[in-house]
Amino acid sequence: MKVFITGASSGIGEAVARLFASRHAQLILCGRDQGRLERVARETCARRVVSADLSQEAGQEEVLKVLREELPELIINNAGFGFYGETLHVSWEEQKRLIEVNMLAPLRIASEGARLLIESKRRGTIVNISSLAGEYPTPGMSLYGASKAFLTHLSEALDTEWAPQGVRVLVSCPGMVRTSFATRAAGQEVELGGVVYDVCGQGCAADLETDQTGEE
Numbered sequence: 001m002k003v004f005i006t007g008a009s010s011g012i013g014e015a016v017a018r019l020f021a022s023r024h025a026q027l028i029l030c031g032r033d034q035g036r037l038e039r040v041a042r043e044t045c046a047r048r049v050v051s052a053d054l055s056q057e058a059g060q061e062e063v064l065k066v067l068r069e070e071l072p073e074l075i076i077n078n079a080g081f082g083f084y085g086e087t088l089h090v091s092w093e094e095q096k097r098l099i100e101v102n103m104l105a106p107l108r109i110a111s112e113g114a115r116l117l118i119e120s121k122r123r124g125t126i127v128n129i130s131s132l133a134g135e136y137p138t139p140g141m142s143l144y145g146a147s148k149a150f151l152t153h154l155s156e157a158l159d160t161e162w163a164p165q166g167v168r169v170l171v172s173c174p175g176m177v178r179t180s181f182a183t184r185a186a187g188q189e190v191e192l193g194g195v196v197y198d199v200c201g202q203g204c205a206a207d208l209e210t211d212q213t214g215e216e
């Protein structure tokens with residue numbers, strides 16, 4: 001199985017890449033940090049690496065080109081980020097970057113991936129990594145929560161549209177996971193409180209394999 005993963009250079013995406021590598025998937029890994037991406041690619045024997053900034057038109061175009069060349073059966077839209085703080089203190093440039101990475105890039109990637117699968121009459125799955133933060137308003141992370149609400153609703157609607165043509169769209173809404181997400185969102189080291197999970201993905205990969213075989 002060919003698996004395309006965005007945000008594979010760290011955190012959840014890296015863990016998912018390692019998991020699928022252990023199941024002998026052909027991995028196509030996407031991220032921005034070339035050094036980290038190449039290390040993950042080496043350690044997972046990835047088929048291909050795509051270095052692309054998904055906040056930029058050129059980066060999104062590059063990813064779509066690779067999708068057309070590789071025709072993956074499983075696409076994992078995982079890349080994403082947030083920022084803590086009041087919206088009035090976040091620059092418009094930064095807000096636009098979040099909208100591009102968390103909303104527009106997954107929409108574009110899912111749409112192109114599904115179109116390619118449907119045109120070539122093959123079954124496939126798109127997994128969008130959303131968040132529990134998309135389930136309710138999140139003051140202090142307003143735009144992040146709203147971007148994940150968009151992704152969750154979009155995924156559920158697209159699944160209904162594309163399932164009859166053999167393309168399933170799944171959405172994952174994790175709670176707090178120990179990755180570099182919080183440090184990046186805060187712009188400094190932060191102590192995570194409450195219920196925090198370590199990165200893992202056993203259940204997720206098992207479910208996806210079941211879905212690929214079409215069994216219950």
Ligand SMILES: NC(=O)c1ccc[n+]([C@@H]2O[C@H](COP(=O)([O-])OP(=O)(O)OC[C@H]3O[C@@H](n4cnc5c(N)ncnc54)[C@H](OP(=O)(O)O)[C@@H]3O)[C@@H](O)[C@H]2O)c1
Pocket residue numbers: 006007008009010011012013030031032033034052053054055078079080081082101129130131132173174175176177178179180181182184
């Ligand atoms: N950690 C949590 O508590 C949590 C909870 C719920 C949902 N999530 C979601 O899980 C996903 C993965 O996050 P994580 O926790 O694993 O955080 P992470 O360790 O910071 O990983 C984020 C990944 O997204 C990539 N990315 C960010 N901006 C990008 C851009 N402009 N272009 C291309 N790639 C970009 C990063 O690539 P580079 O490092 O190469 O820039 C990195 O690989 C995100 O969508 C996040 O919203 C996380």
